[in-house]
Amino acid sequence: MKLHFLCICTVIFNSALAASAQSAQSRVLPSSTQMVVVTTHDWNAVEGVLLRYERANGNKRWKLAGDAIPVVVGKNGMGWGAGVLPTDSPAARSLLDPVKKEGDGRSPAGIFRLSTAFGYDPRQPPGWKMPYIVLTPSVECVDDSASRFYNRVLDRATVSPDWHSSEQMLRSDEAYRFGIVVDHNANPPAPAGGSCIFMHIWSGPGQGTTGCTAMPQEKIEALLAWLDPARNPMLVQLPLVQYKKQRKNWHLPKLPKSLDSRGES
Numbered sequence: 001m002k003l004h005f006l007c008i009c010t011v012i013f014n015s016a017l018a019a020s021a022q023s024a025q026s027r028v029l030p031s032s033t034q035m036v037v038v039t040t041h042d043w044n045a046v047e048g049v050l051l052r053y054e055r056a057n058g059n060k061r062w063k064l065a066g067d068a069i070p071v072v073v074g075k076n077g078m079g080w081g082a083g084v085l086p087t088d089s090p091a092a093r094s095l096l097d098p099v100k101k102e103g104d105g106r107s108p109a110g111i112f113r114l115s116t117a118f119g120y121d122p123r124q125p126p127g128w129k130m131p132y133i134v135l136t137p138s139v140e141c142v143d144d145s146a147s148r149f150y151n152r153v154l155d156r157a158t159v160s161p162d163w164h165s166s167e168q169m170l171r172s173d174e175a176y177r178f179g180i181v182v183d184h185n186a187n188p189p190a191p192a193g194g195s196c197i198f199m200h201i202w203s204g205p206g207q208g209t210t211g212c213t214a215m216p217q218e219k220i221e222a223l224l225a226w227l228d229p230a231r232n233p234m235l236v237q238l239p240l241v242q243y244k245k246q247r248k249n250w251h252l253p254k255l256p257k258s259l260d261s262r263g264e265s
Contacts, residue, residue: 062253075208081108151195
């Protein structure tokens with residue numbers, strides 16, 4: 001009797017997750033007309049490829065915009081993150097799949113909003129449309145999950161700091177000269193779910209990050225010049241196998257066959 005009851009509860013729970021995912025998909029994805037797609041070979045791969053796609057309002061068909069861009073992700077690959085669609089249902093996530101956690105060296109996998117650009121320049125570069133944060137010595141990203149400001153980029157001078165750990169955004173290197181915030185684990189942030197995820201300038205091919213997605217400087221500049229908040233830009237970031245599995249369910253762009261010798265289904 002208990003086993004029968006457990007089975008019924010499991011079916012109801014999975015159905016609720018599926019309904020939640022479908023509801024979120026119907027609200028969020030149709031409103032996006034710009035999509036940045038990052039794929040890697042597998043969960044543990046560091047190197048990947050970024051493609052830009054766009055479409056007209058009301059059009060379901062995505063069109064490739066520009067050439068492929070080489071990128072690197074976390075030094076330990078990717079793990080399922082918290083984005084605009086739930087990914088904790090059996091239809092999306094295997095029990096063996098890694099899940100993004102604070103400090104694990106993995107980039108988040110899933111679909112995420114791209115919200116705010118940032119940089120060292122005191123003025124927003126001409127032609128950029130995304131909201132822009134000027135990085136100063138007091139701008140930090142809080143990675144202390146006990147803080148009420150966890151996973152937020154803010155100016156220390158404007159709040160009463162309650163954190164014991166944060167990342168200084170104005171760095172001594174060029175990594176954050178230009179970048180954009182990836183809204184992972186954002187609404188609201190789950191403690192230890194992962195924080196301070198960006199797209200920014202890389203150190204070079206094969207050199208993974210602590211959890212961000214990075215690329216050459218001229219490529220991130222071109223990406224930031226292309227992005228438009230009025231078009232609700234999204235980042236889709238997945239290993240190739242998971243991308244193929246979810247492409248039709250999530251109405252994602254079809255990838256070029258050149259990305260994978262197995263081709264795109």
